[in-house]
Amino acid sequence: MKIDIVSIFPTFFDVLDISLLGKARQNGVINLDVHDLRDFTFDRHRTVDDTPYGGGAGMVMKPEPWGLALDEILGITEGQAQDDQAKKPADQDAPAQTDADAATTAADGSIPPLVIFPSPAGDVFNQAMAKELAHEDHLVFGCGRYEGIDQRVFDYAEQHARVRLVSLGDYVLNGGEVATMAMIEAIGRLIPGVVGNPESLTEESHEDGLLEYPSYTKPSTWRGQEVPPVLLSGNHGAIEKWRYEQRVERTRRVRPDLLPPE
Numbered sequence: 001m002k003i004d005i006v007s008i009f010p011t012f013f014d015v016l017d018i019s020l021l022g023k024a025r026q027n028g029v030i031n032l033d034v035h036d037l038r039d040f041t042f043d044r045h046r047t048v049d050d051t052p053y054g055g056g057a058g059m060v061m062k063p064e065p066w067g068l069a070l071d072e073i074l075g076i077t078e079g080q081a082q083d084d085q086a087k088k089p090a091d092q093d094a095p096a097q098t099d100a101d102a103a104t105t106a107a108d109g110s111i112p113p114l115v116i117f118p119s120p121a122g123d124v125f126n127q128a129m130a131k132e133l134a135h136e137d138h139l140v141f142g143c144g145r146y147e148g149i150d151q152r153v154f155d156y157a158e159q160h161a162r163v164r165l166v167s168l169g170d171y172v173l174n175g176g177e178v179a180t181m182a183m184i185e186a187i188g189r190l191i192p193g194v195v196g197n198p199e200s201l202t203e204e205s206h207e208d209g210l211l212e213y214p215s216y217t218k219p220s221t222w223r224g225q226e227v228p229p230v231l232l233s234g235n236h237g238a239i240e241k242w243r244y245e246q247r248v249e250r251t252r253r254v255r256p257d258l259l260p261p262e
């Protein structure tokens with residue numbers, strides 16, 4: 001899988017050089033490039049933001065640097081970009097281009113990359129979305145900051161690729177980097193060859209609608225607390241039954257919303 005990230009804090013992603021994702025990059029399972037949005041500015045201050053039209057607090061990210069970064073990453077030629085200028089402005093009432101439409105518009109017939117913009121206003125990320133995105137060939141993450149990105153960037157990106165606004169959850173972060181890191185970790189671990197033992201991707205929370213069972217390891221007694229005897233019994237049928245019951249009980253207690261209606 002090819003992953004591109006655009007951010008004004010590229011060093012934020014240095015941590016992706018270590019651990020499982022670092023190994024996956026070294027052995028070529030994941031090809032990840034991080035781009036500094038300020039490399040697509042040409043003024044002395046490398047400006048990426050400006051005041052919002054219509055007023056309001058804070059600053060909005062300017063469209064120009066984002067357009068140049070997306071052109072480079074998506075392989076949009078100057079001619080194609082000019083064609084867009086000839087197009088009528090995005091009609092706010094027009095139905096947004098569906099993934100299917102964008103997917104079939106790639107000139108060479110290939111499936112275009114999926115561009116993900118973390119946003120508080122996006123579809124909420126979950127394990128089902130992680131599994132879906134793990135099948136993509138090329139993901140591009142656009143990390144906004146300030147009060148967000150000029151809307152025309154999303155509209156421009158829609159003309160050349162599939163675009164999704166994705167929320168990490170119902171809380172507001174200061175930018176898209178943390179959300180991008182979380183999504184890359186959740187998606188990356190599902191890619192074959194990233195996690196050593198694929199067995200460990202089963203029976204985990206949210207994998208099959210139930211939360212995970214409690215885990216124990218040596219010593220069998222610790223600070224007066226014992227490991228549940230069934231786990232020491234060697235009776236694998238009893239262990240499997242106990243673990244399933246623990247998953248159902250924990251889900252019922254902590255996340256009854258995950259259980260199918262009675």
Ligand SMILES: Nc1cc(-c2ccc3ccn(Cc4ccc(CN5CCCC5)cc4)c3c2)n[nH]1
Pocket residue numbers: 056118119120143144145146147148149166167168169170171172173174175176179
């Ligand atoms: N799940 C999740 C994702 C995020 C997230 C993702 C990207 C960015 C880029 C900038 N911000 C900060 C931020 C601050 C204020 C507003 C609200 N403003 C009110 C008027 C215009 C906008 C929006 C956004 C992000 C936040 N947060 N939480």
